[in-house]
Amino acid sequence: MIKVLFFATIRDYTGVKETEAEGPGTVMELLTELASAYGSAFSDEAFEEGEISDRVIIMVNGRHIAHTGGGNTPLKSGDTVAVFPIIGGG
Amino acid sequence: MDNLGKVMRVNLTEGTVKTEDLCEKTVREYIGGRGYGTKVLYDEVPKGTDPLSPENKLIFANGPLTGKAAPSAGRYMVITKSPLTGYIASSNSGGFWGAELARAGWFMIIFEGRSPKPVYLWIKDDKVEIRDAGAIWGKDGHEATDDLLAAVGDSQAKVVCIGTAGENLSHIAAIMNDKTRAAGRSGVGAVMGSKNLKGIVVRGSARPPVQDAEGMKAALASSMEKLKTNPVTSQGLPTYGTAVLVNVINQAGGYPMNNWQGAYFPEADEQSGETLARDFLIKRYSCFGCPIGCGRVTKLGEKIGEGPEYETIFAFGVCCGVAGLEPIIEANNICNELGLDTISAGVTIAAAMELYEKGYIKKEELEGGPELRFGSDEAVVYWTRKMGLGEGLGKKLAEGSYRLCEMYGHPEFSMTVKKQEMPAYDGRAIQGIGLNYATSNRGGCHVRGYTISPEILGLPEKLDPIDIESKPAWVSIFQNLTAAIDASGMCLFTSFALGADDYGAFLKAATGFDYDGTETLKAGERIWNIERLFNLREGLDPLKEDTLPDRLLKEPIPDGPSKGMVSRLGEMLPNYYKYRGWDEKGIPTAEKLAELGLN
Ligand code: SF4
Numbered sequence: 001m002i003k004v005l006f007f008a009t010i011r012d013y014t015g016v017k018e019t020e021a022e023g024p025g026t027v028m029e030l031l032t033e034l035a036s037a038y039g040s041a042f043s044d045e046a047f048e049e050g051e052i053s054d055r056v057i058i059m060v061n062g063r064h065i066a067h068t069g070g071g072n073t074p075l076k077s078g079d080t081v082a083v084f085p086i087i088g089g090g
Numbered sequence: 091m092d093n094l095g096k097v098m099r100v101n102l103t104e105g106t107v108k109t110e111d112l113c114e115k116t117v118r119e120y121i122g123g124r125g126y127g128t129k130v131l132y133d134e135v136p137k138g139t140d141p142l143s144p145e146n147k148l149i150f151a152n153g154p155l156t157g158k159a160a161p162s163a164g165r166y167m168v169i170t171k172s173p174l175t176g177y178i179a180s181s182n183s184g185g186f187w188g189a190e191l192a193r194a195g196w197f198m199i200i201f202e203g204r205s206p207k208p209v210y211l212w213i214k215d216d217k218v219e220i221r222d223a224g225a226i227w228g229k230d231g232h233e234a235t236d237d238l239l240a241a242v243g244d245s246q247a248k249v250v251c252i253g254t255a256g257e258n259l260s261h262i263a264a265i266m267n268d269k270t271r272a273a274g275r276s277g278v279g280a281v282m283g284s285k286n287l288k289g290i291v292v293r294g295s296a297r298p299p300v301q302d303a304e305g306m307k308a309a310l311a312s313s314m315e316k317l318k319t320n321p322v323t324s325q326g327l328p329t330y331g332t333a334v335l336v337n338v339i340n341q342a343g344g345y346p347m348n349n350w351q352g353a354y355f356p357e358a359d360e361q362s363g364e365t366l367a368r369d370f371l372i373k374r375y376s377c378f379g380c381p382i383g384c385g386r387v388t389k390l391g392e393k394i395g396e397g398p399e400y401e402t403i404f405a406f407g408v409c410c411g412v413a414g415l416e417p418i419i420e421a422n423n424i425c426n427e428l429g430l431d432t433i434s435a436g437v438t439i440a441a442a443m444e445l446y447e448k449g450y451i452k453k454e455e456l457e458g459g460p461e462l463r464f465g466s467d468e469a470v471v472y473w474t475r476k477m478g479l480g481e482g483l484g485k486k487l488a489e490g491s492y493r494l495c496e497m498y499g500h501p502e503f504s505m506t507v508k509k510q511e512m513p514a515y516d517g518r519a520i521q522g523i524g525l526n527y528a529t530s531n532r533g534g535c536h537v538r539g540y541t542i543s544p545e546i547l548g549l550p551e552k553l554d555p556i557d558i559e560s561k562p563a564w565v566s567i568f569q570n571l572t573a574a575i576d577a578s579g580m581c582l583f584t585s586f587a588l589g590a591d592d593y594g595a596f597l598k599a600a601t602g603f604d605y606d607g608t609e610t611l612k613a614g615e616r617i618w619n620i621e622r623l624f625n626l627r628e629g630l631d632p633l634k635e636d637t638l639p640d641r642l643l644k645e646p647i648p649d650g651p652s653k654g655m656v657s658r659l660g661e662m663l664p665n666y667y668k669y670r671g672w673d674e675k676g677i678p679t680a681e682k683l684a685e686l687g688l689n
Contacts, residue, residue: 007337008330017359042466055321057548060345060592062651068550082341086548088322089384089400089584090537 002030002075005082008058013042028056029059030081045085057084091117093299094154094601098411099600100211102285103203103603103605107218107236112197114626117154119687121577122197124180125617127151127169130200132620137627141173141277142259142284144204150191150250150290151199153579154600157192157298157378159310161317162581163596164189164378167273173284174261174277174434175508175533181264181278182537182576184377184668185271190248193294205286210251212242213292219275220640223288230254230427231266238291251289252279253429258480260488262434262511270396271377274431275534276510277490305599313584313592317381320587322549325385328374333363335514335542342546342555343652344519345404346512347438348411348464350505350641353516354650357413361403366415382570382583390419398422398432401536404514404605405436408482410443411464421474428478434490438472441491441503442483457482470518471683505639508533508630516658517642519652520545522553522561525662528636531567531621533634537582549586558658562666567611573621574614583609616686617680623688632676636663 002021006014014034024030031052035043046056051071058065059082065073075081094117097110103688120126127149132320148170155163166188172179183686191199194215205220208227212219214669226237238249248268250523255263255280264272267420300306318325326334339345340358347355359365366386375385375396387396398406398418406421425432439462445451446462453461453528457474460468476484486494489512495504510533517524522541530538541564544553553560575582578593590607597605626632637643642657667674671682683689 005341007341007362008334009325011364027547044198045207054548057338057546059651062341064342064546064548064552064554067554080336084338084341085326086321086547086549087326087334087338088543088549088583089327089335090540090542090583 001076003032004030005019005080007082008087009083009085010042010083012054014038024075026071026075027060027065027073028052030075031064031071052077055086057086058082091300094122095152095192095298098196099201099202100199100220101202102205102209102220102287103204105220107220110614112367117601119613120617121153121574121597121613123151123153123156123165123167123579124169124657125577125613126183126198127167128178128180128617128620128624131169132624139171141171141176141281143544144285146171147502148281148285149198150202152188152192153577153595158300158579158581158600159306159379160580160596161226161310161313162377162380162382162419162584163579165381165579165581166191167576168265168278170278170281171281172276172278172532175510177508177533177628178531178621179276179278180532180576181273183267183271183273184380184581186378187248187250187267187292187377188579190292192292192298193296194292195294195296198592199290201285201287204284208286208288210238210287210289210291213290215295226288227257228254228597231429232269235269235493238289242291246294247293248289249289249291251512253280253427253476253478254480255429255478255488256280256283260430260477260480261490261493262431262438262488262514264425264429264431266429270426272426272431275433275535279429300600301602302599305595309592309595309599310469313588314381316587316592317584322586323382323583325576327382328613330363330367331341331384331386332428333366333386333398333403335400336362336403337364338546341651342519343647343650344516345408346514346516347408349409349444350516350639352649353519353647353652355408358408360413361407361415361418363621369418370415377581380581387418390416393423395419395423395426397426401514402432402436403418403584405433406439406470409436409440410470410499412467412470414467417467417470419472424471424474424478428475430474430478433513434511435474438477438487438491438494439470441495442473442487442503443469443499444503445495445500450500455483459483481625486689502640505641506534507638508635515542516647516652517638518647518658519636520555520664521558521658523566524642524657524659525561525666526565526569528638528659528663529666531618533626538563538572540572540582541565541568543586546659556655558662561662562669565666566669570614570616572614573617574610577613577617616688619682619686619688622678627676636676669676
């Protein structure tokens with residue numbers, strides 16, 4: 001089982017703070033599943049021309065997917081995936 | 091240079107006020123604010139000056155853009171020699187006070203000496219009076235603000251003042267303006283207290299002119315477009331404030347828990363920006379001329395206050411093992427009223443909790459107050475107040491974490507750099523921010539070179555937080571750019587959307603000098619180096635002091651996403667020195683100083 005956590009405005013699109021997924025082997029597959037579950041508000045934010053958009057920060061076990069293979073980042077049972085919108089602060 | 095305002099020199103010992111012209115060359119080379127102020131401090135405060143003596147100077151400095159039409163340009167800086175670190179202090183604040191000072195026709199105020207009795211300064215345009223503050227001394231910052239406004243008979247005037255912490259010379263005392271905005275760090279409030287200066291009230295009636303109004307309009311149009319379309323400045327910060335960082339930093343395993351004994355907090359969402367917005371937020375707050383509006387007006391019970399910021403949530407929350415927002419909001423309000431720096435206050439309580447739990451602070455010393463245990467809501471609120479009032483054990487806490495831990499013979503529990511408490515990111519999980527803390531001229535600080543932006547948030551590029559190769563260059567460039575922004579009078583948060591060229595365009599329009607992106611960064615580098623020279627003259631030993639607490643260098647993070655990591659500072663520092671054009675001992679080389687005109 002893969003644990004998926006949502007934060008900030010992403011929660012407005014999903015209506016939940018977290019969910020679980022079974023099966024997706026990569027981040028891209030997981031996001032595609034989530035997009036069909038949560039509809040266009042979520043998928044518009046998560047995807048840009050078929051690629052994972054720059055408006056979201058996605059971490060797998062605390063690592064930004066930019067450093068682990070992007071959408072091809074492999075997933076396995078026990079992983080935690082966190083989905084954030086682009087945010088800032090100080 | 092008349093459009094930027096005049097320099098006011100106030101000798102508090104003699105009770106005199108003089109007006110001086112701005113030095114054009116200094117504006118060209120150091121911009122203003124943090125830059126101009128540091129140049130004055132470097133030239134006028136001799137080596138070895140006791141920070142709390144009349145010989146130290148206390149400088150309030152605007153930038154050329156403060157009070158102008160540039161976005162988020164209401165900022166001023168306080169520059170002095172820090173009683174906390176013994177090195178340069180330069181603290182930045184927003185709100186409305188700096189802009190009002192510009193409207194009154196002043197660029198900068200230099201305080202010298204020490205008043206024989208408590209006083210405040212009343213500035214109405216070019217009329218300046220030193221007035222008795224005997225009846226206001228002893229009051230907290232909120233009461234003092236109300237009393238000062240009543241005393242001058244002008245409710246529209248703006249007030250900067252200290253609370254009881256500054257009066258008591260707490261090493262972590264802040265200077266507060268507009269009640270809730272703080273020039274917080276490095277104990278600047280104690281310097282104000284040492285001068286018997288309770289406050290400065292200002293009222294201005296002019297609209298500060300700029301050198302090139304058309305240039306200003308053009309720079310404004312292009313920058314506003316960027317601020318309006320950037321997701322951070324148009325959505326993230328306005329919706330959730332800085333507290334939106336809680337979850338992302340925690341998920342990255344860089345959220346320092348229990349005085350840096352951990353870096354992941356399972357209860358983090360309870361204190362997140364999302365929870366703050368849902369349960370406590372009443373409305374947003376914007377500083378002067380700011381289209382972002384990251385401030386939070388919150389309500390707890392019947393009390394309305396401002397904040398807490400992300401850093402404050404970390405300091406009184408996770409760092410003290412506290413999960414819920416109520417005690418954090420309460421402690422934040424106490425700091426705003428009594429005039430304490432929230433980062434230093436929370437991190438010092440965390441150190442006290444470790445000292446207590448390990449048996450070094452004894453129960454009798456608590457004098458019946460709540461036990462200093464991680465996770466105690468009651469302890470955080472109670473000891474913050476005691477610290478701000480300087481009562482009982484609170485008096486020791488008010489010295490800051492380094493002095494506290496040293497008193498008990500265990501400086502290793504002090505999570506400080508150059509004796510200043512580190513902020514809310516773990517340098518073991520996020521390597522660049524650790525290098526930034528270690529090399530920050532004012533000691534542990536995130537807003538000297540905010541590499542969290544590329545390392546965690548992916549802006550403007552996605553840097554791997556655990557990579558060390560790229561960090562020396564990024565840290566240096568961010569430090570230089572930030573120094574220039576702090577000198578300009580604009581808010582650092584605009585840099586999520588704007589770059590050096592944008593700041594250059596604003597500075598050019600305001601001053602008429604040939605600033606562009608390159609020249610802006612060069613001025614920032616000059617500021618960074620003169621701060622370094624100030625510290626070196628005060629005895630800084632870079633190889634011993636450009637460092638992090640041993641806990642970050644030697645104790646791996648025990649659990650969470652960054653389990654097993656330590657800071658690799660030792661590998662990054664030589665490259666940082668090299669990148670800066672400093673020698674292997676961390677001293678700027680003669681060539682670098684000549685290049686910057688600092689020889
Ligand atoms: S971004 Fe926030 S801190 Fe900066 S000027 Fe605007 S409201 Fe003030």
